[in-house]
Amino acid sequence: MKTILAFFALCAALLVFALPASAQSGPLRIEITxxxxxxxxxAVPDFVAETPESIDMALQLARVVADDLTxxxxxxxxxxxxxxxxxTSFSSPIQxxxxxxxxxxxxxxxxxxxxSGQVTVKFRVYDVFAGTELGSGLQFAGxxxxxxxxxxxxxxxxxxxxxxxxxxxxxxxxxxSETGPKDDRRKRLSVMxxxxxxxxxLTDSSAIVLAPRFSPSGDRVLYTSYETGFPQIKVLSVxxxxxxxxxxxxxxxSFAPRFAPDGHTVVYSLNNGANTDIYAMDLDTGAQQRLxxxxxxxxxxxxxxDGRQLVFESDRSGTQQLYxxxxxxxxxxxxxxxxxxxGTPVWSPxxxxxxxxxxxxxxxxxxxxxxxxxxxxxxTASFLxxxxxxxxxxxxxxxxxxxxxxxxxxxxYSVDVSGRNLKRVxxxxxxxxxxWGPLQ
Amino acid sequence: MHIGHYIxxxxxxxLIGWLLFGQAFRSDPPPLEVTEVAVLSEAEFAALTQRAQxxxxxxxxxxxVAPAVNEDAPVPPPSNPAPEPxxxxxxxxxxxxxxxxxxxxxxVQAPDVSPRPVPRPETRVAPEPVEQSDPALPTDVESRPxxxxxxxxxxxxxxxxxAAPEAAATEIVTEAEEPASAAPVTSLRxxxxxxxxxxxxxxxxxxxxxxxxxxxxxxxxxxVNAALASILSGGTTNPEPDVPVGxxxxxxxxxxxxxxxxxxxxxxxxxxxxxxxxTIAMQMxxxxxxxxxxxELISSEGGDGxxxxxxxxxxRSAVYRCQGDGYELPIDKYEQWKAIExxxxxxxxxxx
Numbered sequence: 001m002k003t004i005l006a007f008f009a010l011c012a013a014l015l016v017f018a019l020p021a022s023a024q025s026g027p028l029r030i031e032i033t034x035x036x037x038x039x040x041x042x043a044v045p046d047f048v049a050e051t052p053e054s055i056d057m058a059l060q061l062a063r064v065v066a067d068d069l070t071x072x073x074x075x076x077x078x079x080x081x082x083x084x085x086x087x088t089s090f091s092s093p094i095q096x097x098x099x100x101x102x103x104x105x106x107x108x109x110x111x112x113x114x115x116s117g118q119v120t121v122k123f124r125v126y127d128v129f130a131g132t133e134l135g136s137g138l139q140f141a142g143x144x145x146x147x148x149x150x151x152x153x154x155x156x157x158x159x160x161x162x163x164x165x166x167x168x169x170x171x172x173x174x175x176x177s178e179t180g181p182k183d184d185r186r187k188r189l190s191v192m193x194x195x196x197x198x199x200x201x202l203t204d205s206s207a208i209v210l211a212p213r214f215s216p217s218g219d220r221v222l223y224t225s226y227e228t229g230f231p232q233i234k235v236l237s238v239x240x241x242x243x244x245x246x247x248x249x250x251x252x253x254s255f256a257p258r259f260a261p262d263g264h265t266v267v268y269s270l271n272n273g274a275n276t277d278i279y280a281m282d283l284d285t286g287a288q289q290r291l292x293x294x295x296x297x298x299x300x301x302x303x304x305x306d307g308r309q310l311v312f313e314s315d316r317s318g319t320q321q322l323y324x325x326x327x328x329x330x331x332x333x334x335x336x337x338x339x340x341x342x343g344t345p346v347w348s349p350x351x352x353x354x355x356x357x358x359x360x361x362x363x364x365x366x367x368x369x370x371x372x373x374x375x376x377x378x379x380t381a382s383f384l385x386x387x388x389x390x391x392x393x394x395x396x397x398x399x400x401x402x403x404x405x406x407x408x409x410x411x412x413y414s415v416d417v418s419g420r421n422l423k424r425v426x427x428x429x430x431x432x433x434x435x436w437g438p439l440q
Numbered sequence: 441m442h443i444g445h446y447i448x449x450x451x452x453x454x455l456i457g458w459l460l461f462g463q464a465f466r467s468d469p470p471p472l473e474v475t476e477v478a479v480l481s482e483a484e485f486a487a488l489t490q491r492a493q494x495x496x497x498x499x500x501x502x503x504x505v506a507p508a509v510n511e512d513a514p515v516p517p518p519s520n521p522a523p524e525p526x527x528x529x530x531x532x533x534x535x536x537x538x539x540x541x542x543x544x545x546x547x548v549q550a551p552d553v554s555p556r557p558v559p560r561p562e563t564r565v566a567p568e569p570v571e572q573s574d575p576a577l578p579t580d581v582e583s584r585p586x587x588x589x590x591x592x593x594x595x596x597x598x599x600x601x602x603a604a605p606e607a608a609a610t611e612i613v614t615e616a617e618e619p620a621s622a623a624p625v626t627s628l629r630x631x632x633x634x635x636x637x638x639x640x641x642x643x644x645x646x647x648x649x650x651x652x653x654x655x656x657x658x659x660x661x662x663x664v665n666a667a668l669a670s671i672l673s674g675g676t677t678n679p680e681p682d683v684p685v686g687x688x689x690x691x692x693x694x695x696x697x698x699x700x701x702x703x704x705x706x707x708x709x710x711x712x713x714x715x716x717x718x719t720i721a722m723q724m725x726x727x728x729x730x731x732x733x734x735x736e737l738i739s740s741e742g743g744d745g746x747x748x749x750x751x752x753x754x755x756r757s758a759v760y761r762c763q764g765d766g767y768e769l770p771i772d773k774y775e776q777w778k779a780i781e782x783x784x785x786x787x788x789x790x791x792x
Contacts, residue, residue: 027721027779028689030698033788035705035758074708105757127753129760134753163711164750350712395710418710 039076047110068155073421178430269299335373350394704762713750716743728766
């Protein structure tokens with residue numbers, strides 16, 4: 001009996017499948033809901049050297065652009081060996097059929113010229129399958145020493161035209177450079193390109209420094225210094241590499257500073273010997289304002305991009321959790337309710353997510369959640385992950401990962417907000433506490 | 441009577457005769473095999489079993505001679521804590537002499553097992569310092585010379601892959617996910633049977649110039665009648681241009697087109713464009729290819745302008761990349777798919 005029923009059910013299914021769809025009016029309508037997640041294939045032929053002095057630079061520029069794009073995990077470069085066409089002139093017409101044949105969806109052409117110590121880079125981006133140019137050609141000019149930064153700018157423009165979002169390649173990261181064993185670690189404030197190149201040291205290793213934070217414009221850095229034996233907040237001018245202390249009050253310890261989006265206000269934690277609460281200070285007038293007042297330990301404040309809300313960590317509920325409170329007044333609302341402890345929240349520049357560190361079952365995670373606490377997702381898992389910071393476009397998170405054991409060393413890692421493309425950022429020494437600066 | 445009855449009767453008679461006279465029902469049991477046994481007294485049994493037991497004492501067994509202590513041999517360190525690391529290379533220890541084999545013990549029957557394996561001479565000094573397994577145990581950190589970083593020495597970065605070690609990705613979904621493969625997720629759908637060859641052998645190129653009057657289907661005839669009725673009633677003379685005539689595509693035919701486009705729709709799940717649903721419209725030629733410059737964005741939902749642009753480009757690219765020499769669509773239903781609207785909804789793809 002079952003066999004008969006199954007036979008009739010199969011016949012009915014086949015009949016439904018083969019029958020014409022419901023009466024159609026107007027054009028045929030199809031809904032596509034399942035795509036593929038894969039890097040977008042693109043091609044970057046060697047940039048055209050328009051002057052004899054720019055031959056090497058043309059090659060290097062194209063390689064940096066390709067490294068930037070491929071390093072995002074969103075793009076896949078088609079090897080130059082597979083190219084059918086060659087671009088001998090920046091203005092020569094594009095043979096789209098040749099690039100379609102190798103399945104290049106985007107094509108980047110460029111040219112470089114060097115005259116009198118000035119380098120000029122121009123480029124175009126093409127949608128190969130549409131046979132059109134994305135945007136219009138663009139040109140950068142600057143000193144020869146800044147060729148690498150110009151390559152980052154080209155990559156940012158290409159990234160923006162293809163994805164519709166701003167890039168993050170021409171940005172810098174301030175971090176703590178670490179050398180020596182764990183029990184005698186030397187720490188210095190350092191700044192580098194987003195990819196770990198061009199490391200420069202901002203302080204010596206005479207005093208322990210922690211938690212540097214870029215200002216919204218990237219011209220200043222807040223950090224915590226143990227120069228006096230107690231944690232004190234300092235602000236350093238990147239241009240002059242000079243720093244000054246913020247006077248938070250005698251007999252107090254201040255730490256975990258962070259700029260407000262306006263760049264004129266700093267929020268931080270202050271411990272007066274009995275309690276730790278969050279305060280705000282106007283950098284112009286030095287006026288302080290207490291933002292929280294509970295017997296709990298409350299620290300790690302971070303502003304929303306619009307400056308109207310603050311997310312921070314507190315143990316007022318008995319365990320370390322995340323809270324969001326309006327700056328204009330009102331109670332803080334707890335947003336983290338999962339297992340484990342949550343800390344170091346950082347609001348995304350987009351405003352749509354909050355990154356955090358989570359400790360649960362002896363493992364550390366970097367995760368993200370919506371500002372209301374929903375859609376929590378853990379992106380990493382290791383012995384020790386902490387201190388997330390957002391790329392200026394809110395697409396990538398950089399954080400500290402420390403390995404286990406006496407010989408364990410801290411290093412910087414980055415991960416896409418989707419959880420893909422986890423990779424290490426190469427630095428010459430150990431590195432921790434990254435803070436991603438703005439796009440320059 | 442048939443011959444078959446005779447044969448059957450003869451066979452039954454033969455069978456009954458064999459049963460009665462052939463000793464088929466003989467009740468005699470088959471002969472048993474007989475084995476002679478001997479009866480033993482209790483004393484004899486005890487004597488037999490006593491001989492099979494090992495001697496009461498092992499005093500007669502000579503213990504193997506212990507190897508002579510070699511003063512030069514390195515002293516094995518305690519297993520815990522770990523030996524103090526020294527920069528000098530550890531001297532190669534002399535091989536431990538193999539202990540002499542024990543003399544055979546008389547009157548002891550050898551067990552029915554393989555001989556005891558001879559211990560392999562091992563180096564008792566660990567070739568390299570062993571990392572302290574339990575951090576709670578005392579360590580020799582205090583006794584170690586202070587190590588200072590050599591500022592001039594070149595820091596050797598351990599070679600690492602571009603991606604994080606796989607071990608870090610084993611406990612959560614996101615880190616455990618493998619990079620998206622370029623391989624197609626599903627196998628190619630079989631190409632549709634060219635139904636038009638049987639129903640309409642006319643080449644597509646000439647189909648446009650055919651006079652449709654002789655081949656009017658019922659629906660077309662109804663459409664003509666409706667148009668005539670409309671004229672007679674004073675209505676407009678233009679038939680509804682958006683209503684295609686003929687049988688609509690089956691669900692399977694529509695699904696084939698959907699699958700063909702989905703293979704080329706690349707979704708950046710972490711981008712703002714993943715929050716945008718776009719609908720594009722296009723005109724198709726009879727080869728199943730998009731008519732040049734006919735593809736356009738007709739609506740979008742969610743996201744700002746740049747996100748909509750990115751979502752539109754992804755949709756457009758999907759249509760163009762996968763069309764190849766033309767999508768497999770039934771030519772006899774061309775009127776049904778010469779105009780197509782496709783909606784690209786990434787809702788299922790977000791945060792995958």
